[in-house]
Structure formats: C-alpha cells, structure tokens
Amino acid sequence: MLITAEILFVLPELALLGLACLTLVCDVFSNNPNRRVTYWLAQVSLLGVAGLALYLYPVGTVAVFHQHYILDPLSVALKVTVCVASLLVFAYSYHYFRQRDLLQGEYFVLGLFAVLGMLVMISAHSLLTVYLGLELMSLALYAMVAMNRESGTAAEAAMKYFVLGALASGLLLYGISIVYGVSGTLVLPELAAYLEAETDNRIMFLFGLVFIIVGIAFKLGAAPFHSWVPDVYEGSPTAVTLFLATAPKVAAFAMAIRLLIDGMLPMHIDWQGMLVILALLSMAVGNIIAIVQTNIKRMLAYSAIAHAGFLILGILPGLYVEQGASYAGALFYVIAYVIMSMGAFGFIILAGGKDHEADRLDDLKGLADASPWFALVMLLFMFSLAGVPPFLGFWAKWYVLKEVVAIGYIWLAVLAVVFSVIGAYYYLRIIKLMYFEQVETAPRLSADTGLRVLVSLNGLAVLALGFAPGGLMEICSRVVGL
Amino acid sequence: MLSPLFQSLPLLSLLIWAPILGGIFVLMLGERQQEAARLFALVVSILIFLLSAWLCYLFDNTATLMQFVEHTVWIDTFNINYHLGVDGISVPLILLTTFTTALVVIACWTVIQTRVTQYLAAFLILEGLMIGVFTALDAILFYFFWEAMLIPMFLIIGVWGGPRRIYATIKFFLYTFLGSVFMLVALLYMYSKIGSFYLFDLYRLPLSLAEQQWIFIAFLLAFAVKIPMWPVHTWLPDAHVEAPTGGSVILAAILLKMGGYGFIRFSLPITPDASAAMAGFMIVLSLIAIVYIGFVALAQQDMKKLIAYSSVSHMGFVTLGFFIMFSILEQAGSNTDAAMGLAGAMMQMISHGLISAALFLCVGVMYDRVHSRQIADYGGVANTMPVFASFMMLFAMANAGLPGTSGFIGEFMVILSSFKANAWVAVLAATVLILGAAYTLWMYKRVIFGDVANEQVAALQDVSLREVSFLLLLAVPVLLLGLWPAPLFELMDVTLRHLVEHIAQSKIN
Numbered sequence: 001m002l003i004t005a006e007i008l009f010v011l012p013e014l015a016l017l018g019l020a021c022l023t024l025v026c027d028v029f030s031n032n033p034n035r036r037v038t039y040w041l042a043q044v045s046l047l048g049v050a051g052l053a054l055y056l057y058p059v060g061t062v063a064v065f066h067q068h069y070i071l072d073p074l075s076v077a078l079k080v081t082v083c084v085a086s087l088l089v090f091a092y093s094y095h096y097f098r099q100r101d102l103l104q105g106e107y108f109v110l111g112l113f114a115v116l117g118m119l120v121m122i123s124a125h126s127l128l129t130v131y132l133g134l135e136l137m138s139l140a141l142y143a144m145v146a147m148n149r150e151s152g153t154a155a156e157a158a159m160k161y162f163v164l165g166a167l168a169s170g171l172l173l174y175g176i177s178i179v180y181g182v183s184g185t186l187v188l189p190e191l192a193a194y195l196e197a198e199t200d201n202r203i204m205f206l207f208g209l210v211f212i213i214v215g216i217a218f219k220l221g222a223a224p225f226h227s228w229v230p231d232v233y234e235g236s237p238t239a240v241t242l243f244l245a246t247a248p249k250v251a252a253f254a255m256a257i258r259l260l261i262d263g264m265l266p267m268h269i270d271w272q273g274m275l276v277i278l279a280l281l282s283m284a285v286g287n288i289i290a291i292v293q294t295n296i297k298r299m300l301a302y303s304a305i306a307h308a309g310f311l312i313l314g315i316l317p318g319l320y321v322e323q324g325a326s327y328a329g330a331l332f333y334v335i336a337y338v339i340m341s342m343g344a345f346g347f348i349i350l351a352g353g354k355d356h357e358a359d360r361l362d363d364l365k366g367l368a369d370a371s372p373w374f375a376l377v378m379l380l381f382m383f384s385l386a387g388v389p390p391f392l393g394f395w396a397k398w399y400v401l402k403e404v405v406a407i408g409y410i411w412l413a414v415l416a417v418v419f420s421v422i423g424a425y426y427y428l429r430i431i432k433l434m435y436f437e438q439v440e441t442a443p444r445l446s447a448d449t450g451l452r453v454l455v456s457l458n459g460l461a462v463l464a465l466g467f468a469p470g471g472l473m474e475i476c477s478r479v480v481g482l
Numbered sequence: 483m484l485s486p487l488f489q490s491l492p493l494l495s496l497l498i499w500a501p502i503l504g505g506i507f508v509l510m511l512g513e514r515q516q517e518a519a520r521l522f523a524l525v526v527s528i529l530i531f532l533l534s535a536w537l538c539y540l541f542d543n544t545a546t547l548m549q550f551v552e553h554t555v556w557i558d559t560f561n562i563n564y565h566l567g568v569d570g571i572s573v574p575l576i577l578l579t580t581f582t583t584a585l586v587v588i589a590c591w592t593v594i595q596t597r598v599t600q601y602l603a604a605f606l607i608l609e610g611l612m613i614g615v616f617t618a619l620d621a622i623l624f625y626f627f628w629e630a631m632l633i634p635m636f637l638i639i640g641v642w643g644g645p646r647r648i649y650a651t652i653k654f655f656l657y658t659f660l661g662s663v664f665m666l667v668a669l670l671y672m673y674s675k676i677g678s679f680y681l682f683d684l685y686r687l688p689l690s691l692a693e694q695q696w697i698f699i700a701f702l703l704a705f706a707v708k709i710p711m712w713p714v715h716t717w718l719p720d721a722h723v724e725a726p727t728g729g730s731v732i733l734a735a736i737l738l739k740m741g742g743y744g745f746i747r748f749s750l751p752i753t754p755d756a757s758a759a760m761a762g763f764m765i766v767l768s769l770i771a772i773v774y775i776g777f778v779a780l781a782q783q784d785m786k787k788l789i790a791y792s793s794v795s796h797m798g799f800v801t802l803g804f805f806i807m808f809s810i811l812e813q814a815g816s817n818t819d820a821a822m823g824l825a826g827a828m829m830q831m832i833s834h835g836l837i838s839a840a841l842f843l844c845v846g847v848m849y850d851r852v853h854s855r856q857i858a859d860y861g862g863v864a865n866t867m868p869v870f871a872s873f874m875m876l877f878a879m880a881n882a883g884l885p886g887t888s889g890f891i892g893e894f895m896v897i898l899s900s901f902k903a904n905a906w907v908a909v910l911a912a913t914v915l916i917l918g919a920a921y922t923l924w925m926y927k928r929v930i931f932g933d934v935a936n937e938q939v940a941a942l943q944d945v946s947l948r949e950v951s952f953l954l955l956l957a958v959p960v961l962l963l964g965l966w967p968a969p970l971f972e973l974m975d976v977t978l979r980h981l982v983e984h985i986a987q988s989k990i991n
Contacts, residue, residue: 368597368641388630388632388633388659389626389627389629390630394626398622398666398670401670402670405670405671405674410667410671413670414667417663421659424655424659425652425656428655431636431637432640432652435640435641436641436647436648436651469557473557473559474558474559
C-alpha cells in the first residue's frame, strides 16, 4: 500500500497532533485568565478525534506502516473511550483549576499530548510503537503531576513518578530488546507466529517476558509494582489525579492486550501464571491497606490497585474463542472503572472549596444532612466500586468472574470475591461518615452549577448502566471478536 | 378465569416497581413535606398490599407451572432475562412482605422524626426489591435484587438505629455480602456449563455429586447467613438490637425468610442429591439452633435480643422441615409425608414473620415510652397499659407455640414429620415448645406482671388508636392462621408436591 493512502488510517492521531500544537499556540497568544479558548479548543479536538476514530470503524482490521500500526475494532473502542474520558476529565479539571486560580493552558496541552500517546499505544502493532506511545504519554503525565509549582507534595509526587516510571520503562525496554534479539522481529503478529513455531529459545523468551510484564504491571499500578500509586495520587492536584485514574488505565490495558495477547499468545501458559500472582497480590494489598487510610485520595489509590488486580484477572482468559472466554470482561471492567473512578474523584473536586481539598475522610462527615443529593451520588459511586448491584460496578465484576470461571479458574474467582468483600469495608466507611455521623456544622458545597451537573450525570450513568449494561457488554464482546 | 385485560397487566412488575418509584418520589418530596410523605407512603403501601391480595385472589392454586410470567430480554449477549413468575411458595411470602411494609409505615408515624422522607423511601424501595427476590425466575435477576436489598437495610440500621448501630450495620452488611458472593460463583459455574441462568434450566442441569456438593455449600453460605443458622447467626442479635423498630420488623419478618426461600428455590431443587447427602449435617445444625439458641434466649436481659435469639431458634424449625424430608424419602416414605415437612416449614416461615413482627412492635411500643429495652427496667406494665398487655399476651403465647395460634401449626407439622423420620430428632425439636414457652413467658412475666417497678412505668400511657390498629392487624392473621390454616396450605399444596417429586429424582447423570 502507498504511504499516502496509509496516512488516512492514522487520521485521528495526525489530527490530534495538529490540534494539540494549535492549542499550544493559541494558548500562548491568549491573555484571558479564564483560558476559555484553550479549554474549548482542547474539548473540540477530543470530540473531533473521537468522531474521526468512529468514522474509521467500518474499515475493519488493517495493519499499516509495515505492520507497525493497526486499526481494528478494539482500537476504535478504546480510542473513543480515551477521548470521551479525557473530555470529561478536562471539564472537571477546568472547574477545579478555575476555582483555585491555578488555571494554566499547559494542563490542556499536556493532556492532549498524553492522549496522543495513549492513542499510539492503543493502535500499536509492534514493540517499538508500544514503547513510543508509552513514553509520549508518560512524559506528559510527569509534567502534569508537577503542574502546581507551589506545592511541595506535588513536586515530590512528580519526582517519584518520574524516577520509578523511568525505571519501569527501562525494564520494559530491556525485555523488548531481549525478545527482539531472539526473534529478530518487532512486529507483534510476526512475533506470535515465531513463538508458535519456535520452541528452543523458550527460556530466553521467558526472561524477556518477565521484564515486559513488570513494565505492564507498573503502568497498571499492580502490586508489587504499586508503590508509586498512593504517593502520586495523593500528591497531585485532584484534577490531575482524576486524569491519572482514568484514561491512562485504558491505555495501560491496551498495552497489556497488545503485548500479551497480540504478541505473545502462544506463551499464555507462562504469562498466565505471572498474572495470577500479580492479580492476587494487587487485590490483597489494595483492599487491605486501603482500610487504614485516612486520606480519601490515598484510599482511592489503594482501591485503584485492587481494581487493577481485578482487571488483570480479566486479562487472564486471553482469547479462548472455542470456550467463549476472552478478555472482553477486562475491557468492560476498564470502561466501567473509568466511569466510576471519574465520579469518585469528581466528587472530591466537588466537595472541596477554593482553599481546601476535601481529601480527608473527616471532610465528608455529616454530608447527608448538608447535601442529601450529592451524598446519595457518592453512595452510588461507593457501592458501585464495591461491586454491589444494581450499579455498574457489579456487572464489571460479574463479567470478569464469568470469564475466569469459564476457563476453569474457580478457586481464583472465589479468592477474588472474598477480596472484594474485604474491599467493601472501606467503601462502607465513606458511606458511614456521610450518613451515620452527625456534626455541628456540616460542610457546605460551594461548587458551581456546571460541576454539580457533571457529577450528577456521572452518578446517574453509573445507575443507568447498572440497570441496562447490555449494550456496553454487547460492544465489548463484539469488539473482542467473539 | 382471567380476562384478557388482567392477563396483559404486568402485575408482578407493578408490585416491584411501583413501591420503588413511590420511594423515589417520597425522596424527592424533601424533608419539609413530612406529613405529605407519610400519607403518600401509607397510600402506596396499602395499594401495594391490595394489589398483592388481588394477585393472591387471581392465583390458580391447582396449576404446577409458574403463573403471571413476564419475560423480557435483559442482557441479550449472555442470555440474561427479566423473567418473573410466582407459584405457591412465593405468593404467601409476597403477601407477607406487602402486609408488613404497610404495618411498618403505620408504626413509624410519630416515632421517626429525623430524615422522615429518607426513612419511608428506604422502606418502600426495600419492599420492591424484596418482592423482586420472591418473583425472579432468572438467577442473576434474583441475585441482583438479593444484593441490592442490602443497601436500604444498611442505611436503615445505620441512620436510625441505636447507639452501636454502626458496628451492627457494617457487621450485617459484610456478613451477608460475604455469604452471597459464593452463590454468585456457583451460579457462574453452572452458567459455564449450560449458558443459561433460567431457574428451570438449572433445575434440569445434570451434575455429579461432587459438583452438587460444592454448589450446595456455596448456596448454604449465602442462605444460612440470611436465615440465620447456627453458627453464622451472630450478626442477627446485633442488627436486631440496634435497628429501629421498623428495621427489626422487616428484618425478622422478611429478610430471614429469604434464606428459607433460597433453600426451597435454589438449594433443594438444583442440588437434590447433595441436599440428601448433607441432610444429616443440616438437621444437626438445625437442632443445635433450636435447642442451644433456645437456652441462649433464656439468658437474655434485653427484650429485643431475646426475640432475636428466639427468631434463630424458630427458624431452626424451617431448616429442619426442609431437610427432614430427605430422611423420610430415604426410608421410602410417601411424597405426601415429605411434602408435609416442607409445608410445615413454609407455615413456620409465615407464622414467624407475623409473630416476630408483632413482638418487635410490642417492644417498640414500650421503648418509645421508656427508652429502654432492658427487662429489668420494666415490671407491672399490665397495671398501666392493660390493653397493650393483652395484645402482648396473645403474641407471647403465639411465640411459645400455643395451639390456636399460627405458631403452633408450623412447629407441630415439622415435629410430626420428624417423627416419621426419627423419633429422637422429633423429641429434641419438641423441647423448643418448652424452651420457647419458658423464655417468652418468663420475659412476659417480668415485664408485664407484678407490681409497678418504677416511676416511668407508673407514668405509662396505654396504647393509642394507631398502635391498637397495627397490633390488631397482626393479631387477626395470627389467630386466623392458627384456627383455620387450610387456605394457606391449599395455596401451597400443589407447588410443594410438585417440588418434592422433582427433588426425589436424582440429578446425577
């Protein structure tokens, strides 16, 4: 195929690159302290890119640029998810920064570049493209964490994130180099074909695989590579935490799917065992340590670790088409998790004020008296994260467990549900603080209407998808190719 | 008999969603409209009760199949359906649910003064979800309602409960949640074999004995916690003591019955061979609950705790009735004898629902005046509250299993069918009649009779018209079922016989 024709298939990425640069330039020349132009330009860019990605959906599966880049239904679904999630995150962030007079256009520009990195990761079809996208995303994220220059904790978080992130990238790259050195190919399906035929160099591949898994686990925030998560979540401005907790999760999921399933499916016996350990450790560490936290952001960080464990559980089935089992459960889970955690962090933004972050658990005391509606919305998020019906979180857990049971790992499903019961405790504690504790002066919410509407809609989405998850499930299973 | 118009009316959906929507409406009224909220909740709950009575009237008790079936595809990808239906087992439980909810709304009228609309909304939503549990024919739909129900109950105990409410409600939630998740895994396992969650597909699914035993244990964890059986009953006294009166009533009258309903709807028909194999174990657990917990109840100082332990003891009869059936079948007894044990257990569930609700309401009546549940704080209440004392006498007698009250029928039938299986089991179970009389009547004596104990008791006002009304509403069915239980048995008879026939057949392929 001609290169010029191939360019059409990367139209969303090219458009985003151009628009991100345009946004940067516009921001430089804009002197409106509200940064309205920057904000709206960023939002329009994301909407447009999502539209372009959807527009390319009918193309089906095409690999371009010498097989280094792929366009398939999965990539379209994930790209749309990333764009829409980032769009909503930007809306939350705009309110957050404006309320605190921290508004900087760079947030949106960096955010757009991070999204570009994610899109590249999602469509990556070779080891090198994965790495390229990952670095683009990560560098933008490091800078975003350090956005608030005045804050010491933010600087600390950024430093930690950067050092550990660089280490993880290094390990991933090392793994990639070993795999490349043995197989002589970077392209994922060629690698899979090689692994299918070749059995001699198994041990070398295994060696490389371990490093690749470490890289993936770091980006997903799975134990035992989770130590950055609580510090970064707590130290970053809440709007940045919100971003970290949503779109990059989708990208990390895409990276895991591309590397493990597209590239190394013949070795699934080997990586399955490693994933089982990661999943169990993450669920144990996340759910148990979250119980003793007193800071909501930190608690949600540990909850994110636990959810990463469940997500990994969903990747475990790989692609057993003949048994009807697949990683579609993980896909559903990651989308559901993005919606729920966006709501939970959005609520923290909502509950905070101009000069304080409502990030201590005690800040929520008595909220049900002060603001019954938003206490109810937070209750929806908490029960949903705990996996209680009738909310979206239940179906996410249900879907993953169904796949895990389908491939015969019943003991693993049993352990997973036991950990999720342990996890329910700390979500219940938040509800307890809001509903069961009385205080003299209940906190008053000072957020503006836009933010209130956003959080409310997010809560209703969790409820509505809890009652009607069928459509999303249909999309997930179809995208995976069942 | 059904005219086309009635047939097209989705009666069951109406019973589920009308209270839920009503609850949401009450919630939207806001705290300033308390009177309107109370009236609205009362009207909704009475209408729902009438609707369920109409359902019972239209119900054809000669048919073995599910009736009023509603079927809509819910999640197409995984063959999950919104599938509802009722048979002779669920109809009485639905009636009990709607009846108790209406009572609870009356009972809270002046008692609850904080966050009134939220309180009423929680109960209405809970009512809808409970009816959902009793009507769901799709296992995932069942699980959906089963778990969702925990949320309003969690809030009811936590917001309006007593001093240790937070401990009690979190314990309640985690206990029941832990039990149920194993059921989910068991359901998913069966789904991986047949690709359906339809209850009757699960009934037909052949399973080896080992598989059945694992599934049985998973179900047992879910249902035993709910009933609750010894030794997983410890959440119940805490939850009962701390819950507001309405919460205790619903908890005792209906939530506990869900465990029993789970056994009869899931465990017995889906894993009949495992149930038969483990019947001995279950009978032992039931007997421990009946006898040991009976003694524990004897030692209680707190009235609510006493009734809570009495609930555990009485619910032991329900599980005994379910599992004694297998000994009868094994000894080549007739299906009729086996069905009698089941019918006795069902009767016991309904009767215990009414009696425990009544006793909790009685304690509530006294608590509202004296603000104590300790037996020692009372004495001689009969002197100041004669009308109340006579009502409570009736319910105490019923709890002790006096012939002529509904409490007698169920226990008697279970003991009778135990005799057919094993005389020793029957003798042990019959001790509850003595123990029950001992702890209930002893409590009654200490609280009601004797000299006026203190000034607070001396200052007591007798029951108001509102309180008389709900006590009377409970006294009528307790006596009616005790004197003339035939209509209830006729309602269940065909369904239970059909069920026994199914259970008697092995599923091992």
